[in-house]
Ligand SMILES: *[C@@H]1O[C@H](CO)[C@@H](O)[C@H](O)[C@H]1NC(C)=O
């Protein structure tokens with residue numbers, strides 16, 4: 001489905017460093033959205049069951065056939081935000097997912113268990129609803145989620161996206177969505193992987209002039225990872241960056257394609273005292289906020305697991321002995337010539353007394369250009385910039401940062 005032109009067209013164009021895209025922006029009032037994120041509290045089972053989800057998500061969204069692994073749990077360790085759909089509007093919690101491109105919420109005709117336990121969109125109570133009626137269908141491990149397309153205004157903080165196409169579900173399969181604290185999903189990837197030709201929300205934000213720059217950035221709060229499983233939050237800025245949440249230069253890497261946020265990783269390695277171990281070179285990865293772990297090809301991930309001393313557990317996942325964390329090696333990702341280091345404290349998730357390796361093996365269907373999925377394990381350590389205008393992704397050292405006032409047209413939602 002995706003042309004395999006990645007390695008041809010990626011060249012090392014040198015690292016573009018910039019404190020903020022806004023510095024280069026025209027001097028008129030920047031339009032800047034700042035959106036608070038909340039992390040699901042039950043960050044445990046999800047991580048353990050995410051393998052199935054990954055298979056499903058990347059196995060079928062854009063590729064025919066392939067896997068049939070069950071999706072059991074979808075809610076966990078997902079970062080979600082609140083949006084409003086319609087006028088005056090119903091509020092929904094949606095996973096902010098850079099690994100997909102559709103927006104859907106539970107629909108008024110849905111009688112699945114998940115819909116009974118979540119808010120439902122009702123066109124009749126919105127004065128801005130416009131009928132569409134085309135069928136929507138997306139495959140998850142637990143089955144087919146079906147619905148219909150509608151058009152309505154969608155509110156993100158203070159900003160209203162007019163005439164956004166989205167899907168309201170009619171059937172939500174299995175228990176996955178029942179347990180989820182989120183109501184729906186808001187995809188932030190490209191239209192090419194959008195089901196049914198739905199124009200993604202961010203594309204409309206850009207087209208409607210809501211943001212001054214076609215860029216958004218994620219900060220994910222991981223501060224409590226090794227301490228407890230308390231709720232952590234995060235922040236998305238739409239239209240610019242939040243300099244309080246990163247430090248040092250931003251390393252940009254050109255997009256290999258505009259489907260997922262797909263880019264080249266030069267190498268994945270670990271430096272020992274005497275030798276360097278290389279797990280992969282010239283591979284392709286995506287930045288995916290909707291995935292909690294860091295996934296890659298099973299054979300390569302197996303070498304990483306052996307290197308860090310992890311032992312196989314379930315569903316392609318591995319455990320480590322918590323007491324060995326201080327002695328475990330760093331794993332390095334070289335992206336556009338710059339090394340991004342994950343220390344054990346970054347890649348080990350402590351869940352209910354168990355220590356889970358943040359690396360997970362997954363073999364995506366042949367022909368899928370995606371080899372590695374850099375989920376929250378990576379994006380928690382590195383502030384991530386999704387730059388549509390310049391067709392690039394950027395990473396910088398994340399900092400917990402202090403809240404600071406941003407620009408005039410700022411929207412902040414704290415969840
Ligand atoms: C219905 O929605 C789909 C998905 O956004 C879109 O491709 C299609 O053009 C819409 N049809 C009408 C009649 O508005």
Ligand SMILES: *[C@@H]1O[C@H](CO)[C@@H](O)[C@H](O)[C@H]1NC(C)=O
Nearest residue numbers: 221223224230231232400401
């Ligand atoms: C990050 O999360 C921790 C623990 O949940 C919290 O105490 C801290 O205030 C959060 N940091 C920011 C900057 O919000």
